Amino acid sequence: MKVEDFNYHLPEELIAQTPLKDRSASRLLVLDKNTGNISHDQFSNILDYLSKDDVLVLNNTSVIPARLYGIKEETNAAIEILLLKQKEEDIWECLVKKAKKIKLGTIISFGEGLIKAKCVKLGEDGIRELKMIYEGVFYEILDVLGEMPLPPYIHEKLENQDRYQTVYNKYKGSAAAPTAGLHFTKDLLKKISDKGVIITYVTLHVGLGTFRPVQVEDVTSHKMHTEYYEMDRETAKILNQAKVDKRKIIAVGTTSLRTLETVLRDYDNFIETSGWSDIFIYPGYKFKAIDELITNFHLPKSTLLMLVSALTSKEMIMNAYSEAIKEKYRFFSFGDSMIIKG
Known part of the structure; x- marks a missing residue:
């Protein structure tokens, strides 16, 4: 499996330079991971893709001016x-x-x-x-x-530093934002909770493992840098019960997903724990923890693009990205979102 297999061309004007005024006004590409079917919506309608008793897992890390x-x-x-x-x-x-x-x-x-x-x-x-x-x-x-550590592809000044934080950020330590969470507002989270969706949190402090480019030709030769994570007892209890009840677990962002998969890989069960995650997920990986994923659009040849390809297939993801480019979606940290469901 070659890194070049995960390359695509993105017109520079589609790289979002500033956040939208309304966090939840971003667009939402909906990808069925089983059929490859694609539809288009607004993130403010994410509620339509969540059901009562689903478990939504968010990363409550807080970005430091690193x-x-x-x-x-x-x-x-x-x-x-x-x-x-x-x-x-x-x-x-x-x-x-x-x-x-x-x-x-x-x-x-x-x-x-x-x-x-x-x-x-x-x-x-x-x-x-x-x-x-x-x-x-x-x-x-x-x-x-310190300064907020905006990615190098963002050239505009960020007027409001809080826009590079989720509204539910809690524990300081990240060198980058868990960007899939930037679309949520407190009002939207309340509506999700009111519908009966169970919202719970893990912590993963985003570091080099998430955003360092892959520098080898063969995907399987890449080594992930470790990132610190925590899962508390309450979240572990919620997730274990969801597994027993066969209810959906939906990760918000690749960092939440990697935390959940790390815990199940290491313990075969969700437990109260903390440690260092070095999990590298690419096509062929069998998911144990999650069913669906809310995520942003990721850089070419990145480990995150490989991760989302593992949840469906490389062909489906590349097709979805081509569709997003054709429809002029906004890409990367301040860009639009997608949900991989089914």
Whole structure:
């Protein structure tokens, strides 16, 4: 299976640069995973595709202003870092631009020394582990110094930082938004709950595993970077009962899906747990946890495109993407949505 098999051409004007004024006004492509049939709707009508007693699983991670600009203390060279994941209390795995300049013991200063970072471990592909040195509350300082880590294909300034957060974000730690959740409003979630759909949450802090490009030719040779996840006791109980009752479990976003599949892979049951997910899902994978998926449109040759192809087939997904391009859907983080059902 070749990475090139998951390539497609996207006109640049279809890459959404800004969020819509109304979160739920995005379009919704409906794909039947069994027949390949496609229909078109608005996300505000997502309720029509959910039934009483279905379980809807959302990722309640909160994006941190993870991009920091500083200087290397020895030379005053400009350094940009992206906080990827917290390894220990003050030690972060970071993606560093011009990483070759950062050796063991190098100190980077941010905000005239409000935060200093000392390199304590070298990794591959621009990865460094940095020990953060500061006084006060780290996240409060980060709110002042950091920037929201918008993807590189977004060139417009984000006027309202909250639009790169879901309305139900709760636990800080993500280096990117779980973008399928950006379409939900509090009012829409209430309507879904009022219909009798059971809404529950997992946490996966989005990191390099989700958005790093595949850099090998053969799909099966790709190694996922780990991302931290949590599942609480209440969610595990809800999901186990849904399995017993043969009710549908619908994941909102690939991060929720990967959390659920990781837990079943590792424990054969949903349990209260936390850990590091490295699950890589591509065609041929047999899903254990979920029945349907609400998701956005993903980048060519990405692990996320491979994941959604596994839920149906590569041919059905590529056909759906061709249809979305023909119909001028908006793509990627601030773009439109799709539901893979059936």
